[in-house]
Amino acid sequence: MKNWKVVALSTMFSGVLAFTTACGGNATNEGEKNGSSQQLQGDVKMDGSSTVFPIMEATAEEYMAEQPGVKVSVGVSGTGGGFEKFTKGETDFSNASRPIKDEEKQAAQKNGIEYQEFKIAYDGLSVVVNKENTWVDHLTVDELKKIWTSGAVSGNDKVKWSDIRKGWPDEEIKLFSPGHDSGTFDYFDEVILNKQPINKNAQLSEDDNVLVKGVEGDKNAIGYFGFAYYVENKNKLKVVPIDGGNGPVEPTHETIRSGEYKPLSRPLFTYVNLKSLKEKPQVYDFAKYILENGAKFSEDVGYVALPKDEYTQQLKTLEGLKK
């Protein structure tokens, strides 16, 4: 009996050990093959918004091919969760789908954390309806408010298309929205809902693919989410041009970049800890890499790049910070 126990346990653990060490060995070998001018060492810790994550994943992936000695890790604690750690000095970068809030600024100040904000890309929140919806040609911001704000039309929050514009069908609108934890919701909350509660009948989901399915499956559905999700599902959904005061504008790369698509286009940020920037050369190098290649990687993963001179300007700011 005793033998069995020893044999069983030792095979289990040696198996685990053999596997992990074998894999570990491979990684270092791959690393040594790559050699470029100035090789850096150390780690870069990044956390924050899951919206910004794909851009940073792409950046880190390509950066580590050039600098295999630098270990970049990217987390997805959400914009708020990321700032919570960033303002305690636990991370070097914090990704955000909204600017830093006052409370978070105070927390940083209290802990003696200085930081710099960098704009990485734009995202255009896209309002979509079902493919079979033939009546909606555009929506104004006021109409959006009427649909989404709780109690704007009736006490029980049941909104019909006919309540929004005359001549539209007398059928109830089904609403699909990202959940309260997402930066997408935060942004919509600010520009459309004005911090009022959201329509009680709206179906909330943290997974944007669920929203896509929801709108796809119901003729009377309306929903909103990041531009990338619309682009990927273009043939299944109908995007609604938004009238922000200067006539209806459809979200496209051009209208989002130029700022013409108002008010639903939003910038995506990353915040860098100044102390890390000065003391760790790899953090500075990675920040530089983000700004140099941000345009390409943002477009790669479905976001909209900033105009070129905005990146150059921010690179100058970055250089100034090193001194």
Add this chain to the structure above:
Amino acid sequence: MKRLVDHSEVIQHMNGRLVKNNIFKLLFFFATVFGLIILVVLLYRVFTQATGWLNIDFLQNFPSRIPERAGIKAALVGSIWLMAMVAPLSLFLGVGTAIYLEEYAKKSRFTDFIQTNISNLAGVPSIVFGLLGLTVFARGMELGRSVLAAGLTMSLLVLPVIVVASQEALRAVPNQLREASYGMGATKWQTIYRVVLPAAVPGILTGSILALSRAIGETAPLIVLGIPTFIAYLPKSVFDTFTVMPMQIYNWTGRPQEEFQHVAAAGIVVLLVLLVMLNSIAIWIRNKFQKRF
């Protein structure tokens, strides 16, 4: 004269009873089949989505923005590291607690108090353990986002389940076995080690399999700890950062590009295979012990 057993009456009742028997049999059969059907649908969906995406490259690549290049290496190795940490730690602490409470400690208000708390802890949401881990291990002991911090947190999370299961298993060992051992002059420790524990191992392992399977599929506490999702290197020691499969899979399912749904499915298959492997090791050990009695 009324006969003691009226045959015709019995037959009349019998029919009703047989029908009732059949109804319940069907009901329980459907209960079994229901779970099975859901499982088959799930497996079918996952496997059809994963075909073509699950290959050697997938196991050897690090995550990538390009679905074809994305792989699960970092997460797979991370999950194995985590398990290598959680399994011995939680088993030692859990079984130790159970032995103390069942074999050594006298029944008192204090042990009752401990008992109640352990049972309650089993129902605490995992995110609470994450917050505990963040305050105590990640910040308090300055372990940061390391394998060690996550391993300790996860061990705490599954501990109550292991304690309760082990206690049940120890309690199920017949007292005669202990008495006989004492009768032969064995000490308490000798009795526990040579008689009680071997008899209880099958029960302990059954509970532990469930507990460890939970630990391998859990994400919430790790997200609170700040364990990153993207990592393109492997941990070299318990103080290194790492990521685990469920976090990687969750991230892939949320991507806008449809190809990532397939990548996620391939990840799920790898996770399932790892789970089955870990479980079969435990079941194999369990069966070896079961044969003795």
